Amino acid sequence: MVAALEEPVVKEKKVKTEVVCFHCGTACVADTIKIDDKAFCCDGCKLVYEILNQNGLCDYYTLQSHPGLTQIKPVRNDKYAYLDNEEIASALYSFTDGTHSVVTFYIPGVHCSSCMWLLEHLNKLNIGITESRLNFTAKEVTIHFSNSEITIRKVVELLVTIGYEPNISLNDIGDKKVKTFNKQRMYKLGISGFCFGNIMMMSFPEYFGTSLGIEKEYAELFRALNLVLALPVFFYSASEFFITAWKGLQQKLLNIDAPIALAIIITFTRSVYEILTHTGSGYLDSMSGIVFFMLVGRAVQEQSYKSISFHRDYKSYFPIAVSVLTSSGIGSKNIQDLQEKDIVLLNNEDIIPADAVIIKGTARIDYSFVTGESELIPVNEGKIIYAGGKHVGEQITIRITKPVAGSYLTSLWNHYAFSKNKVEENKNNSIIHLLSKYFTWILLSLTAITAVYWALNDPSKMMQSVTAMLIVACPCALLLSATFTNANLLRIFSNNGIFLRDASVIEQMAKVDDIVFDKTGTLTHGADGVSCAGHQLTNEERSWLYSAVRSSKHPHSQALAKFLGQLPLVEFTYWVEIPGKGIHALIGDSKIFVGSSSFTTGVERLTDKSGNVFVNINDNISVFNIEPVFRENVPLVMEGLRSHYRLSLLSGDNNRQKKILGKFFGNDELLLFNQKPIDKLHFIENLQSSGKKVMMIGDGLNDAGALQQSNVGITLADDVNSFTPACDAIMDAKKMGQFPALMKLARKSGLLISMSFGISLLYNVVGLSLAMRGLMKPVLAAILMPCSTLSIVFIAWGISSFIAYKMGLAIKSDSNS
Amino acid sequence: MSALYILVIASISIAGSFLMAFIWSIRTxxxxxRDGSAMRMLQDNTIPGNQSLNIKDDK
Structure with a gap:
């Protein structure tokens, strides 16, 4: 909300110098697209405005200024034709009875209250839609519609026309997503909290003894009530501790839950015994307290980021259907049903679904997501193209050579790195589990010694001291200090732009000694940076230039076209592209040359180096410099990391920037170029076999193997909700500058946990020594337990926040993110 | 002192009703x-009609 409110202020400053689009706030290149006094950056934005205006939905623009998304990239008309295929459509419905259907779409573009308002008033745009509801956190809109009035294809196309294109991928078909919110745990938490509170209240008379003048019959009543209240805590809320402990024991493992389960069982049985035999009041207050606080700890630690997914694979990247050419004409086919020899039609910007041979047309393939190579690769008829590439250009016809699951890209997922369960592995190596193992053994042997001692000296005291010992020494303090420290660290990390999959990642980050970077998209922005020197083009000239370079296959032309944005096309009287030289075009009396300096101006110039494009329009010469742009924080981040880690680079791209990269990395021996996805994976594997703990930072599918193989795989994303391959953490590219500090915090995490554990150990030692000597009074134990628990929680939270604050990290969430 | 019986029953049932409310909120x-509900609350319930556009562009 705050971000949204601040927006207009920023915009107003800009407005003085340039006209911005009324719909999306993008600067308008040409000021020709207008309705009344409202300027638009492109026809797409204008169209959205017109539709909303006609339907009286212009409140959309009053809630936020420029709430829309730029519509500069038009969506092809028949892109969603496959939704007419009943089989595919029915896989998307969450409910349908033939006349009324419900469907949920993920819409990445949702970002402000205007979006919500519009998406919840879809029924004003089409009467077939009966209801629409947006889950803002998950960016999912659920639409109820009547099948007789509107088809699912029309619903999707309506969303597209108003600028909210849903993201429909192969992942949406089949397994419906499991809700991450753990309801069972919340019920357990609520019930144990309720019981804990009431048991505490009714235990107060016991704490103060008979000095309050409570009569005996009331004391009995309170104890009985306590017992009743403790039952759901023991049998329901605490059940997960018993289950995990039992599972561990079956595998001959003593996990952290084992001593806790033991302590809970002993506390409960001793309390039941005391209450039933009228010998005491038991420790039901401590028992329910432990269970409650531990459940709180786990709930806080496992809170998940709803709109972020850490488990995406190629399925989320692929479309769900493609157009196929059959004997009966053009139809659509579910991508999973594609077979060898199927003929598929691919349009501009379509993703190649499976390895195939081109049978008609010339393709230009953007493999950047698969290989990291940023330049378009031209492929002619008869040649093989690989799944995962994006086709750019006119429609082509291809014949599938391998089914989707067997193609080059997807075979990466069959590598054994993907069969490992990193989550389980991390858990079993965790410091808490190691500590708890020793702790349990030490505790058990101490208990045995105490039991033997009292059995020899005073058998009547044996049971009491042994049980008291187990109760007091319950390692819940250890578990609490770890869970609350981790929970707070997770929170601090996310406030500073890194979203971790779970707490075990922090520990892994602390162990890392080698960091490997990807280049394209990670160190550089996805798009090339273009700057212009010399003659500044007029709007008319810009649209000439755009028209001239648009259909050229050269990467520089592509970059130029992208830089100029969508401009009105002009008809040339003459157009020719001379390979290795440039483009020459004529329009009316004007001559246009684009390309090398000798070609455009007839003179060889010193400034003619790779990355420079000369443009000569009617003897006015401008020079465009095209360079991949490094993210601004990169030098800072590298400098911050260099002293602690060995840094290396794996790029799928060519080595033309080796020099500048060498400066960032401090050396250039570890800069590797032209790396295939599988090379990256092997590189990480080799490092690991030499004993290194490797962190991989990448962004695309081409890094997926390396991300999976590494000890910690971090995906860098400009928008944390956009597509990211499976990884352990997602880093917001805008906050990359905080990364070195966060790594430092991760290194301190072990110390933080040990510190709060040390303090909790102090309580335990005091409690234990008293219990061992049989001096521990029930009242004292009852008070000590909750006090130590609470203080551990506060200390764990406090120390970690303090350390993070000292490092200059944001410990409070800024609502901008 | 028999008032205690009533008070105990009263206090537990009040706390119990809060517990039920909590469970109900989770169930539903x-x-x-949470973000969406916070925004939805602030929006006007006026039904968008065909009113003419009357917005000042902040240009």
Whole structure:
């Protein structure tokens, strides 16, 4: 909300110098697209405005200024034709009875209250839609519609026309997503909290003894009530501790839950015994307290980021259907049903679904997501193209050579790195589990010694001291200090732009000694940076230039076209592209040359180096410099990391920037170029076999193997909700500058946990020594337990926040993110 | 002192009703979309009609 409110202020400053689009706030290149006094950056934005205006939905623009998304990239008309295929459509419905259907779409573009308002008033745009509801956190809109009035294809196309294109991928078909919110745990938490509170209240008379003048019959009543209240805590809320402990024991493992389960069982049985035999009041207050606080700890630690997914694979990247050419004409086919020899039609910007041979047309393939190579690769008829590439250009016809699951890209997922369960592995190596193992053994042997001692000296005291010992020494303090420290660290990390999959990642980050970077998209922005020197083009000239370079296959032309944005096309009287030289075009009396300096101006110039494009329009010469742009924080981040880690680079791209990269990395021996996805994976594997703990930072599918193989795989994303391959953490590219500090915090995490554990150990030692000597009074134990628990929680939270604050990290969430 | 019996019953049933409210809120997914609910609350319930556009562009 705050971000949204601040927006207009920023915009107003800009407005003085340039006209911005009324719909999306993008600067308008040409000021020709207008309705009344409202300027638009492109026809797409204008169209959205017109539709909303006609339907009286212009409140959309009053809630936020420029709430829309730029519509500069038009969506092809028949892109969603496959939704007419009943089989595919029915896989998307969450409910349908033939006349009324419900469907949920993920819409990445949702970002402000205007979006919500519009998406919840879809029924004003089409009467077939009966209801629409947006889950803002998950960016999912659920639409109820009547099948007789509107088809699912029309619903999707309506969303597209108003600028909210849903993201429909192969992942949406089949397994419906499991809700991450753990309801069972919340019920357990609520019930144990309720019981804990009431048991505490009714235990107060016991704490103060008979000095309050409570009569005996009331004391009995309170104890009985306590017992009743403790039952759901023991049998329901605490059940997960018993289950995990039992599972561990079956595998001959003593996990952290084992001593806790033991302590809970002993506390409960001793309390039941005391209450039933009228010998005491038991420790039901401590028992329910432990269970409650531990459940709180786990709930806080496992809170998940709803709109972020850490488990995406190629399925989320692929479309769900493609157009196929059959004997009966053009139809659509579910991508999973594609077979060898199927003929598929691919349009501009379509993703190649499976390895195939081109049978008609010339393709230009953007493999950047698969290989990291940023330049378009031209492929002619008869040649093989690989799944995962994006086709750019006119429609082509291809014949599938391998089914989707067997193609080059997807075979990466069959590598054994993907069969490992990193989550389980991390858990079993965790410091808490190691500590708890020793702790349990030490505790058990101490208990045995105490039991033997009292059995020899005073058998009547044996049971009491042994049980008291187990109760007091319950390692819940250890578990609490770890869970609350981790929970707070997770929170601090996310406030500073890194979203971790779970707490075990922090520990892994602390162990890392080698960091490997990807280049394209990670160190550089996805798009090339273009700057212009010399003659500044007029709007008319810009649209000439755009028209001239648009259909050229050269990467520089592509970059130029992208830089100029969508401009009105002009008809040339003459157009020719001379390979290795440039483009020459004529329009009316004007001559246009684009390309090398000798070609455009007839003179060889010193400034003619790779990355420079000369443009000569009617003897006015401008020079465009095209360079991949490094993210601004990169030098800072590298400098911050260099002293602690060995840094290396794996790029799928060519080595033309080796020099500048060498400066960032401090050396250039570890800069590797032209790396295939599988090379990256092997590189990480080799490092690991030499004993290194490797962190991989990448962004695309081409890094997926390396991300999976590494000890910690971090995906860098400009928008944390956009597509990211499976990884352990997602880093917001805008906050990359905080990364070195966060790594430092991760290194301190072990110390933080040990510190709060040390303090909790102090309580335990005091409690234990008293219990061992049989001096521990029930009242004292009852008070000590909750006090130590609470203080551990506060200390764990406090120390970690303090350390993070000292490092200059944001410990409070800024609502901008 | 027999008032205590009533008080104990009263206090437990009040706390119990809060527990039921909590369980109900979880069951009905009220914690699912906290940002959305916060925004929805601030929006006017006026039904968008065909009113003419009357917005000042901040140009």
């Amino acid at each position: 997914d009220q914690y699912d979309d």
